[in-house]
Amino acid sequence: MMPKLLDMAVRRAALAAAAIRAIDARGLEGVRLVDVAAEAGCTTGALQHFFGVGAGKDAVLRLALEEIVERMLSAPSDPGRSPAEQLAESLPLDEARRREWRVWIAFQGRALFDRALAALHGRYYAAIHDRLVEALAGAGVPAHRLDAVALAAVAAVDGVGLRASLEPELWPPQRQREMLAALLDPLFASHPEPKP
Amino acid sequence: MMPKLLDMAVRRAALAAAAIRAIDARGLEGVRLVDVAAEAGCTTGALQHFFGVGAGKDAVLRLALEEIVERMLSAPSDPGRSPAEQLAESLPLDEARRREWRVWIAFQGRALFDRALAALHGRYYAAIHDRLVEALAGAGVPAHRLDAVALAAVAAVDGVGLRASLEPELWPPQRQREMLAALLDPLFASHPEPKP
């Protein structure tokens, strides 16, 4: 039955979105199952029903994180733009991305003390790293520096995104782009031919 | 009565340290007042006594954050070292600093949804920023770029520290230093004379 599976997927997305909104509204620790349910337009019982018996609050919140990771990783790579420009697109430049960053940051605090979340984080960063390495290789970064450059670049994005999320009024979109460029451009550019 | 005040200061520091240990052990959301009390070797009642009636859990946790901010800001500035080297010293290079970073990150997630914590964060970053601007000015960074460079530098430190805290095995101290240097060195170095 096709509609069944489709329904599940749609519902899953709707629930994830609701969870994200709820977390963004009340904080990761302040959010109650009722809040997610209200945001999703259903009762807490319905949540349990969807997630199956035995799954609890954690499962619901984890869904929000998985949705964010999925969206972050599914951002289309535009071959016409430089790696730096593409990375900049993942910054909290508009309200949608700001919200994702806020929730993401909230989960980072928890990932430090939660093995399962830490693993999810780890998988996400590994994926991002691999993708970036590929792009950088295509952009002419020499192989022996690929790993380090990618690592530093991801850290730079995280740093700028974090600061911008915490003090949005100090970090308007344009400034975020400039600051990231200031950090990344020299990093990506400085690969002189190994001396002959 | 001098001893009284001194006692209070000592006690305050001890409680803050206990709170930090407790948060690091159980996470910011998992920590209970009992845990802090146990870590401090007293009962929850004693905590209330110290913080005064009406003050609650938040006050205790806030103390932990204030202590961390205080320690971070009180790091001695060594005039013999470059700004980049000094900034590197604030990275999670050893267990003590790793712990402070973990707690700090945990609080960041909460600061996004808590006005008071956000203000505390803001004050801390303002102080760090000012201090860095001063150091950079002394290091020859031209005035018109000071603000931007300092902002970017702090973001870079945050990015590296964050990544290193979340995946310590990927970020041994030496790598943290290298990555930070890779990001900051070009930033601090490239200040050609404004074109005449």
Next chain:
Amino acid sequence: MMPKLLDMAVRRAALAAAAIRAIDARGLEGVRLVDVAAEAGCTTGALQHFFGVGAGKDAVLRLALEEIVERMLSAPSDPGRSPAEQLAESLPLDEARRREWRVWIAFQGRALFDRALAALHGRYYAAIHDRLVEALAGAGVPAHRLDAVALAAVAAVDGVGLRASLEPELWPPQRQREMLAALLDPLFASHPEPKP
């Protein structure tokens, strides 16, 4: 329409058996309607349908008890065997009867606090008692002792069956028979002629 009624009877028996298995697996208090449904190979909704609207969990569990009572009472009386031997056949001598005893005992705990169940119990014991009285009369027990002997005999069976159910490894079938015989034989045998 005969098949309809027959179907109902078959279905009823199947549901009762499912309920008994479910209770034996999870305990009378641990059993959920879902468990019974799963054991019966249907959904909880189907249960409601069978039992009619308004009937609930209690109705389902009661069905299990009624089934057991029915089976216990329908045990064929073998005129070739002594009353003691026949009574012994109702002990938990094999897995099937052990299961019935376990469920039966579980219901006894509830019958103490549930009027309806208590009544069902009462009816069952009355039937057993009457049947036993008849058998004992045939076996030569004088009328004036019939009631007392039957009462004591049923108590003995219950005692042995209870102990054997709770500690099956201490009460292998052979021992159950011996112990019951040790209690019943003197009881049934000792009926001297009332003194003239």
Next chain:
Amino acid sequence: MMPKLLDMAVRRAALAAAAIRAIDARGLEGVRLVDVAAEAGCTTGALQHFFGVGAGKDAVLRLALEEIVERMLSAPSDPGRSPAEQLAESLPLDEARRREWRVWIAFQGRALFDRALAALHGRYYAAIHDRLVEALAGAGVPAHRLDAVALAAVAAVDGVGLRASLEPELWPPQRQREMLAALLDPLFASHPEPKP
């Protein structure tokens, strides 16, 4: 501090009594923590406090059972009376003992599906059995029959007590005594000298 330990013991007994009353009033499955608390004149929070964190409803109910076992085992053995007479004293002859039997029976239904309770039951019956063996030996039962006689006797007591608990109007105290005597007397008496 002496009062502390004493208080705990007193409190424990009071809580156990409250739990027993609550169970007897609403059944083992119907009883809620609130009921026990109300019966004990405190709040549910106080119960948790007494039992410590992590202990839950089960701990409270288990206390009731332990109290009953303790009381049953601490019944003073009167050397002036025959074993049969002493055993009769453990029947549900008055309201206090009737209540204990009811709760005891309620727990038997659960012990069938709960390892921990089963163990507790097992220990109790082992103690009873040992004590009875000793008494029977003193009463002249030959060694080779001690075990079997004790086993059958306990089963008889259980049977009579069970029947009397379930249908108290059919089993007034006097009848309980008679029925038990009818079962036990031949058992205890019939130990002819092994034929020479």
Next chain:
DNA sequence: TATGAATGAGCATTCATTCAT
């Protein structure tokens, strides 16, 4: 008639907070 998604009440449990000692 059957399904299973959804409801919603009921309950245990946790924990910050208070207060008598």
Next chain:
DNA sequence: AATGAATGAATGCTCATTCAT
């Protein structure tokens, strides 16, 4: 000043029950 027992509100969770499909 300190203790820790007690409170009670808050919340997650479980299920029996209902109802639209």
